[in-house]
Amino acid sequence: MLRRVLIANRGEIAVRIARACHAEGLEAVLAVSDADRGSLGAQLADRAICIGPAPATESYLDIDRLLAAATVTGCDALHPGYGFVSERPELPEACAEAGVTFVGPSAAAMRRSGDKATARAAARALGIPIGDGSDLLASAREAREVADQLGYPVLLKAAAGGGGRGMRRVQGPGEMPAVFTAAAAEAQQAFGDGRLFMERFVTSARHVEVQVLADGQGKVIHLGHRDCTLQRRYQKLVEEAPADGLAPGIGDDVLDAATRLIGSMDYQGAATCEFLVDAERATSAFLEINARLQVEHPVSEMVTGVDVVREQLRIAGGAPLSVTQADVAPAGHAIEARINAESPSRGFMPAPGTLERWVQPSGPGVRVDTACFPGWTITPYYDSLLAKVIVHARDRLEALERLRGALGDLHVAGVPTTAGFVMDVLAHPDVRSGRVHTRWLEETFVPSWSPRVAA
Amino acid sequence: MLRRVLIANRGEIAVRIARACHAEGLEAVLAVSDADRGSLGAQLADRAICIGPAPATESYLDIDRLLAAATVTGCDALHPGYGFVSERPELPEACAEAGVTFVGPSAAAMRRSGDKATARAAARALGIPIGDGSDLLASAREAREVADQLGYPVLLKAAAGGGGRGMRRVQGPGEMPAVFTAAAAEAQQAFGDGRLFMERFVTSARHVEVQVLADGQGKVIHLGHRDCTLQRRYQKLVEEAPADGLAPGIGDDVLDAATRLIGSMDYQGAATCEFLVDAERATSAFLEINARLQVEHPVSEMVTGVDVVREQLRIAGGAPLSVTQADVAPAGHAIEARINAESPSRGFMPAPGTLERWVQPSGPGVRVDTACFPGWTITPYYDSLLAKVIVHARDRLEALERLRGALGDLHVAGVPTTAGFVMDVLAHPDVRSGRVHTRWLEETFVPSWSPRVAA
């Protein structure tokens, strides 16, 4: 059993984890940067300890400082949250060295699952479709050979990373050398690893993913699937559970594939398996594994009633999962909208500032995960996420309507927000009918969108 | 269709109604007293209008001022919330006179349902058990004759009222004259109506009630039952849905009785039928009807997914209910705890003050209905309700646990709260096993309880 958990993160997820710790009867210690001493997480944790100055490189990205914070405060476990160092295998390694339980997979399992090329190979070995594409590409020449066989356009992707960095579309053979070099350089800079592989570019793709929990003792269950097709520059904007309107068999296929794949990896903790669903061909292809908690985990919680963060803590403490697969019966429909401190009319430029006003929605089927409160200052050091507004309703249309209502009851002054933009997205006929793909926001919606006057 | 609704209430329910209005596409105008100009409801409403000074008699209890506020702001409907004038038939009368749609039953239906003696007679006519008792009592002598037949102890109750006023237990014939006189005087003072009736006193009673919605066009549905057994001085403290552990048949009996009873009353809107369940005899008896929204409506919302306030607005606007009885399938278990600004260690004395700190829980299955925010001042003019903390989980024990966790994450400074007291109640073995009755809190728990030091 664990006793005291260091939360190596900030913002809404630090609040979320602190509350889950308390629900599990654990003490929560929050590592904060100098800029976050007064944060909501620091207020809610049993203790906050300042680890370094505001820049993340000297605070939330510094594994040594995080471990020092854990050890000097007597923590016996560390929860990495998402982002920052949560996907760096050096973190579970450092935890193991310091005798601190890492809330997540072992470094080895993180490497197995986190590397895209390795994970693709593992999926292929299990007979899970991985989509047309390549293994690691040695050179631009090899890339062109593979692409000639697949047919253009193709997508170059970084083996090590995510978030769109190192990812480039190649329209034809002529541009392959230049794009290959650029993508490899970008991947090298972002992840310290310039290796690339290739996928066929899917014209009308949906992003579908499966939330998996593995207890590290052989038990692996899923919490159903999610749809995260609404993205802008590879950043998810709106996430749903379940993924409605999949072609027959696809939903069961990805659930089965995800549990088998994670089950093959000696994995412990929460993981997400991402799939690309080709709406035209009615096929699914495994994309990658996220070996950590994800921003959009609440939608799975809403439809299943399972608290993912508490299960993470239970697993790390050696307890069995509190649910069996048979207990998991997703009910209704949940949608999450990420609301950022950004100005949609200025190219979504992040806009730090002090929250002169912060009134969040509430009511039946409404949940807000946030670290905001009136008077809190959004600093420029970190991402611009203000809140995740999550709703649960009986079906998708009711959930869409409820989410729009909830966003209308979000009152913010002091920083611009993307709430109005998201409300417009939710009202669009293509979204209501589910006829969107992963580039719909950028290619169809954003170009035609203009902010309403006096919102 | 309605367009603009005057909210004739304050506090959390004003916020709740304003949000429901927005969800239904209606404008919300909030009537505020001078003390509530800066309230959260006033911030969220499309407009707030100050109707009078702080004392409720010159503001929220003044029907003329409420109607004036509605008419001068162009409202075409008025929602009374709960408490204040919500149960006074003069309010729907005044609304009808002013051409304002009342969100609730007609004055006639309110009188039929709200008068306890009338409602008991209606129930009896439908073959619904009303428990051993009397009709209206003409005198203490008649009361003694009835009591001699029923067997002591008996309970004298006011025909007109609720909330325990005018309600007295009589242990034996000797004290009947004095207690009858006192109860009649108290009822007269509280309700302007001293009429009394009598019920057999049930030693081990549970308070079970049914949420009903009637569209006024012949369709009447229920949203399942609730248990509100945990009461202190007739004030509900903890409410649950569904009412677990009822003897076989009792649950269906009360659901059926409630819908038939409301169906017989030409009723429109939301209503609650209250029943007393005798745990020893495994019988139920109809108690009374609340012809308005109730504080504890959220637990029914959590298990059914139906938004009671939106349904109220739909009904008032002439729209059909958004659900049929077949759609209502209560899932999981919900519990609500009322958290008051009171000092449990000082006899639950209300303690007004300014909220130096207000951090409320959030997370999976957690909902907080409140009008509190940091800096808001709890004034001595109104009730001391700070928030309703509501949780939803897969079963009752998980819900109890989740609620305790949520209450532990409620951080309040500036006023004392009952949160710690409620947490102790929730942890008690009798509560966990469901072995409580309506006097358990006062007779068993409170006498043995002492606040933990340095909570």
Added chain:
Amino acid sequence: MKALLQAFDQSDWQEMTVMIGGDRLHVSRLGSSDGPPPPSAPQPAGAVPPPAPEAAPPPSAPAASAPPVSAASAGSNGAIEIPPGTQITAPSVGLFWRAPSPGAPPFVEVGSPVAAGETVAIVEVMKLMSHVTAPVSGTVSAVLAENGQAVEFGQVLVVVDAEA
């Protein structure tokens, strides 16, 4: 308000009597209304001729049209500048009337001398007429609400320069 006045118009009342404190107000009307709906203004004791709409000073802002909902939480007088002096505020939400009846001259104008206790305006709450009286003797320096306007509790209606 529209609904109220409609109900009033559609009623067949010819007289209305309202008791306020010790005052007894009595209104009687004849004939049909025309133009902007007439305020149901009262008249002390006795029948009076039908109200002439244009007589209610000033004629702007007809009280009967539903005012658009404004985001501003009213409560005060908003952007209106209030001159120094003794402020007379509304005792309730309601409609502000400057004259005892639409045809009558206003109780006070800017510059009018007033005596303590003298009525300077009426606030009507659902046909109930509240006399608003000056707490001090002096000269009216401002009238801050328009005839027939909706006012809130506490809103400054009239300012009086008290006598030295």
Added chain:
Amino acid sequence: MKALLQAFDQSDWQEMTVMIGGDRLHVSRLGSSDGPPPPSAPQPAGAVPPPAPEAAPPPSAPAASAPPVSAASAGSNGAIEIPPGTQITAPSVGLFWRAPSPGAPPFVEVGSPVAAGETVAIVEVMKLMSHVTAPVSGTVSAVLAENGQAVEFGQVLVVVDAEA
């Protein structure tokens, strides 16, 4: 911390070399530890004898015991009164060491003269030793953390009265 020191104890390291900025720190140890777990304090260049726990001044507040979680959001020095002067703060979370090794005399005491750039303490972050240096020349007027104590980023460690 217990876990860290246990891991350290249980390791079979005999030497440790740490690079900080341009400085190279080298620790070597012989024999087993005893008593309260010894701080893994460094020593510039060259092997040193095994640390004697009691030599670390002051001996109170063993760093290895898990400090109880306190509700106070630390961040500052809490209730400690900080005298006027130039404040030298912790560059990171970590453990505060007054001496280069447990057996050695402290870098500075109250009253010690210090030169700008001179090391006044060490903050250890997971075996990485950060020298904390005086930004000004002067006299040490306070040492505000105890040897082996956990400190936060920004916490005032030492105060120096700068030379006039």
